[in-house]
Amino acid sequence: MDDRDDDDDAYAKLVRRMNSPRVVIENDACEHATVIQLDTVYRQGTLLEVVQVLTDLNLVITKAYMSSDGGWFMNVFHVTDDDGNKIRDEGILNCIKKALETDAYMVKSMGKMLLSKEHTLIELTGTDRPGLLSEVCAVLTDLSCNVVNAEVWAHNARAAAVIHITDQSTGTAIEDPRQLSLIKELLYNVLKGLGDYRTPTVSISSPGEIHIGRRLHQMMFAARDFERPVSVDDIRVRPYVTVSDCPDRNYTVVTARSVDRPKLLFDTVCTLTDMQYLVFHGTVITDSDEAYQEYYIRHADGLPMSSEAERQRVMECIQAAIERRVSEGLQLELFTDDHFGLLSDITRILRENGLCPKRAKISTKNGKARHNFIVTDVSGNPVEPKTIYLIRQQMGQTVIQVKGNLSMSPKFPQETPRSFLFGSFFKCPSFQNSRLIKSLS
Template sequence: MLFWFGLQSLGPESCFMPSIRSVGVKQSMDHTAIELTGSDRPGLLSEVSAVLRHLKCNVVNAEVWTHNTRAAAVMQVTDEETETAITDPERLSRIKSLLCNVLKGSNKSSLAKTVVSHSVTHTERRLHQMMFADRDYERTGGDVLDDRQRPNVDVVNWHDKDYSVVTIRCKDRPKLLFDTVCTLTDMDYVVFHANIDTLGPDSYQEYYIRHLDGSPVKSDAERQRVTQCLEAAIERRVSEGLKLELCTTDRVGLLSDVTRIFRENSLTVTRAEVTTKAGKAVNTFYVRDASGYPVDVKTIDSIRQVLGQTILKVKGNPDHSKPVSQESPTRFLFGGLFKSKSFVNFSLVRSYS
């Protein structure tokens, strides 16, 4: 399936979190959003959840990404007793301080900063910005995909038209287009034309870009940076690990208890989506063995006995920690975007800047 579209003025208007390890807090009417970025390590989500429970904060929604030894999270919390947003400045300061200590871990010499923002953002867009600011695209030999799974990104200049042409070949999956376009936007590039082709499980994307000042990519170093950043944007959602789905009645401390059980069974969370609605908690975790071995069937059985056989479901093969297969990539990739008449101007991205 082939799509072609022209884009006009894809504005950046993005705000980045500048610190390597930081905690940001922003307010809404019904919850307080906490943003965290820092170095990933086994048990980190469990430690963060335990601190929030100790501080009488209830996690109502959260999304956690890890990539290339980095971790980023956006967590929406309420006061445990009132079930409303936390507004007391002293309490917020204490929450940020304790979470910064957790992010630093045993490396007490590393710096930690706190950032307070009152803007409203799209969670996934914000996670891309946070990990981009944390420079997760710089490869350190840590948590990266092997060459067979890594996307193929190429950047060349079309001198006759003063464009740079970015081509991406990779496995198709849900939200792939969103991830790549957001990243180009956050890097201050304007997309003028694009070709999108999906054939079976694979995707081909071609973008004609310029800087905001109208110039193409100017150097080999910049070309390499564009390549690395797009690779990272695509890899962040390719979750290596076993997929576990938990559905149960929501209660205070649920996330803390579940992630503690994972940690006690030597599992580490590589990605998580936590949602609550109408008193129900629906949580998705991608886990793998903290030592790098395949997830053991007996470990999963033990966890299910503790949590409940019916509320924790295993997706995929527990004998192998590998990326979870995606379903109907073209339908997910384009289904939501092309329903909007404003897609040509990409107001989708602009509205979340």
């Protein structure tokens, strides 16, 4: 019995070696981009894993061709750096090759967050409203929870957050069941709001491994953010998505035209994968600021879509996936010395000045904090230049970089991002809202 098991294991290893991914990277094949060709055994999820690796290496995918035939998957990606240049650095090229040539069943992405006993991960979804992030941060601060890292998305009146916290007194994960229960209860009450017919969710994760971007897509999908609020008068230009049949090849064809942006391919492929569709052929082409995507897909059971309702749902979900990361707002980047309660202070100041974060990425490392916010006013309109001046005054000494459209004022030319350099953040007392805590408990 043991000999047979050893033989099976040796055979499995031989098969993996014979069919390991083959990667070729060329800088001479295209004038404007580095070309990456990957050939590997086809299986469900392979495309997402590969795109995830490239995205987490901060590569911009300008073109992509994907095709499977006879169980073999061939991928060609044209990539650049953030500035639109070819990848020339040998260290980065070797890193790309090594990451993609890893055993297809063992692909690891640098975008995954490892959870350990040093941290506690909280996941939240609920109805978005002005001041929500500020209230969440206030509750965590009052419960002596230090936010180490976090990412927040808001779309179609829904909000989702993945928050990495520690106990303020110990700097490690929170393990007291009573404290965890209280955190969950108070955050649930914050998310519940008044007259919200949708049930919010609050979960505290056990140690494991997640990819933050993919997890947020899954959470927003579960919160049904692809359903348009009936009362919202939205004049934005939405992505143009079509879903049609290809009966001669037994495929369903999904096409999407939208404004191009980083991580667009990942967001689309992530959504199709999590909806249990397999991509057999695909093309992505970007031209200037526009992107065209085309996918030939089937269900995981090998069948195409069978109803108009299903086609409509896929169309709505792809539109939502494309829109979730769209930066329709003013980007504020804050860099300063970290201290307990800093995030609560910042979000309170944003709220008091009538700003609503549509996305937020919070990170702390080695005593420094770097926080990014995409903000609008409470009505979803552009931020007034005078509001930025008021925020600067209230925040005191910090580093703020403003990116986006402040062209309403001649003092803020659109093409020139402004950086305001003052030193360390004004260490005002942490925002303590005892009435809020009492009402929630």
